[in-house]
Amino acid sequence: MKPPRKLHIKSYGCQMNVYDAQRMADTLAADGFVETASADDADLVILNTCHIREKASEKVYSELGRLRLAKTEAFRAGRDMRIAVAGCVAQAEGEEIIRRAPVVDVVVGPQSYHHLPELLARAKREGRAIETEFPAEDKFASLPQPKPDTIRTRGVSAYITVQEGCDKFCTFCVVPYTRGAEVSRPVAKIVDDAKRLADNGVRELTLIGQNVNAYHGDGPDGRGWTLGKLLLQLAEIPGIARLRYSTSHPRDVESSLIEAHRDLPALMPLVHLPAQSGSDRILAAMNRRHTVRDYLSVIDRFRKARHNIAFSSDFIVGFPGEREEDFSATLALVSQIGYASAYSFKYSPRPGTPAAEMQETVSAIDMDERLERLQALIDSQQSAFNKAAIGTTVDVLFERAGRNEGQMVGRTAYLQPAHVIAPTDIVGRILPVKVASLERYSLLGELAAASPPGPAASFQISIGA
Ligand code: 5AD
Numbered sequence: 001m002k003p004p005r006k007l008h009i010k011s012y013g014c015q016m017n018v019y020d021a022q023r024m025a026d027t028l029a030a031d032g033f034v035e036t037a038s039a040d041d042a043d044l045v046i047l048n049t050c051h052i053r054e055k056a057s058e059k060v061y062s063e064l065g066r067l068r069l070a071k072t073e074a075f076r077a078g079r080d081m082r083i084a085v086a087g088c089v090a091q092a093e094g095e096e097i098i099r100r101a102p103v104v105d106v107v108v109g110p111q112s113y114h115h116l117p118e119l120l121a122r123a124k125r126e127g128r129a130i131e132t133e134f135p136a137e138d139k140f141a142s143l144p145q146p147k148p149d150t151i152r153t154r155g156v157s158a159y160i161t162v163q164e165g166c167d168k169f170c171t172f173c174v175v176p177y178t179r180g181a182e183v184s185r186p187v188a189k190i191v192d193d194a195k196r197l198a199d200n201g202v203r204e205l206t207l208i209g210q211n212v213n214a215y216h217g218d219g220p221d222g223r224g225w226t227l228g229k230l231l232l233q234l235a236e237i238p239g240i241a242r243l244r245y246s247t248s249h250p251r252d253v254e255s256s257l258i259e260a261h262r263d264l265p266a267l268m269p270l271v272h273l274p275a276q277s278g279s280d281r282i283l284a285a286m287n288r289r290h291t292v293r294d295y296l297s298v299i300d301r302f303r304k305a306r307h308n309i310a311f312s313s314d315f316i317v318g319f320p321g322e323r324e325e326d327f328s329a330t331l332a333l334v335s336q337i338g339y340a341s342a343y344s345f346k347y348s349p350r351p352g353t354p355a356a357e358m359q360e361t362v363s364a365i366d367m368d369e370r371l372e373r374l375q376a377l378i379d380s381q382q383s384a385f386n387k388a389a390i391g392t393t394v395d396v397l398f399e400r401a402g403r404n405e406g407q408m409v410g411r412t413a414y415l416q417p418a419h420v421i422a423p424t425d426i427v428g429r430i431l432p433v434k435v436a437s438l439e440r441y442s443l444l445g446e447l448a449a450a451s452p453p454g455p456a457a458s459f460q461i462s463i464g465a
Pocket residue numbers: 052053172173174274276314315316345346347348349350
C-alpha cells in the first residue's frame with residue numbers, strides 16, 4: 001500500500017474559508033491525503049486565500065516566496081512538493097498568480113475546489129492547472145462527507161455553508177465578483193449535514209454565508225425557506241444545543257428571523273450585523289441600500305424579541321468622500337448601540353469595484369486617526385460588555401483543553417472565551433460558570449453547579465490564558 005500523502009492547508013480570511021479548507025481536506029482524504037501541521041514536510045500545500053482587502057491579498061505572494069524555498073528543499077531531498085492557491089485571490093488573480101509565481105502548480109477558485117484531485121492530476125501531466133470558472137454543477141453535491149473521526153477531531157462547534165455569494169454589490173466589496181451570485185443550498189442537504197455532525201459530537205452549529213439572511217433554499221415542501229424557518233428545523237436535531245449564523249445584511253432581516261430569536265433558546269443572542277458607516281451619505285455611496293434609521297429599527301426589532309440580545313458589527317473608515325462629520329456620525333451610531341464587539345477596517349480600494357474609481361480619497365493620516373478613535377470606542381464597549389459578566393453565572397460550551405495545566409476553555413453565548421480548571425471530560429458540555437475576573441478578552445472563573453462526572457477535581461480560578 002502506498003504511504004498516505006501529506007496535506008497542509010493554510011487558510012486566510014473569513015469563516016467560509018475555514019469551512020472550505022475542511023471540505024478540501026475531505027475531498028483530498030478520499031484521494032489518500034492526510035493533514036499535517038507543517039508546510040515543510042507536506043506533499044501538497046494549499047493556500048486558501050482572501051481578497052477582501054489589499055493587505056489580505058498580499059499575504060499570498062509573501063507566503064509563496066517562503067514556499068519556493070521549502071519546495072526547493074523538498075526537491076533536494078527527493079520529494080515532490082505541490083503547491084496550490086485556492087480561495088478568492090485565486091478567483092480574482094488566477095492568471096497573475098500563474099505569471100508571477102512559477103512555484104504554483106494549481107490555481108483553483110472557491111467554486112471549483114471539488115475538482116482538486118483532477119486538477120492535481122492535470123498539473124502532473126501538463127505542468128500546471130488553473131480553474132476559476134463558475135461551474136454549472138453543484139459543488140456541494142460532489143463533495144465527500146467528512147469521516148466520523150474527522151468530525152470528532154474538528155471539535156464540538158462546526159460551520160455549515162448554507163448560502164454562498166452575494167447580489168448586493170456594495171461599491172467597496174469584491175465578494176460578488178469572487179464568490180459569485182447568491183445561491184442557497186436546499187434545506188434537506190443542510191439538515192443531513194447537521195445530523196451527521198450532531199451524531200459525531202457537534203453541539204454548536206454556525207450557519208455561514210456571505211449574506212446568510214438572504215437564505216431562500218428549497219424546503220421539503222417545495223417552497224423557498226427563510227433562514228428563520230431553517231433555524232427552527234435545525235433546533236429540532238438531537239444534540240444540537242446552540243445555533244448561530246453569520247454574516248447578515250441589515251436589509252434582509254425578515255420577521256421569521258426575529259421570531260426565531262424570540263422562540264428558540266438554542267439560537268444564541270449575538271447577531272453580527274455589519275453597519276459599515278453611520279452616515280447616510282456614505283451608506284448611499286457604498287450602495288448599502290439601508291439608512292442609519294433602517295439599521296436602528298432592525299436593532300430595535302431584535303431587542304424587542306430577545307431582551308438579552310447583543311450585537312457585533314463591521315465598520316469601514318476612510319471610504320472615499322468620508323468627511324469628519326460622516327465619521328462623527330459613525331462614532332455616534334456606535335455609541336448609541338453599544339456593541340459587544342466590532343471589527344473596523346481602513347478602506348482598501350479593490351480592483352474592479354466601483355469605489356476604486358472614486359476620486360475623493362481620504363488621506364492615510366486621516367484614515368489612521370479615524371481608525372484609532374473608532375477602535376478605542378469599540379474597545380471600551382467590549383470591555384464594558386465583558387466586565388458586566390463578572391460576578392454573574394454564564395453558560396459555557398466547553399471546547400478544548402487550555403494552555404495551562406488542568407485548564408479547560410469554552411465559549412459563552414456571546415462567544416467570549418471562558419477558562420476554568422476542570423476535568424477534560426467536560427468537552428461538549430454546556431455548564432454554568434461563575435465569572436470571577438477578566439484577562440484581556442477572556443472570562444476566568446469556576447464551574448458553578450454540580451460537578452461533572454469523572455474524577456473529583458478541585459475547581460479554582462485559572463491564572464493565565
Ligand atoms: N476595504 C476595507 N474593508 C472592507 N470590507 C469589505 N471590503 C472592504 C474594503 N474594500 C470589510 C467590510 C466587511 C468585512 C468583511 O470587510 O466591513 O463587512
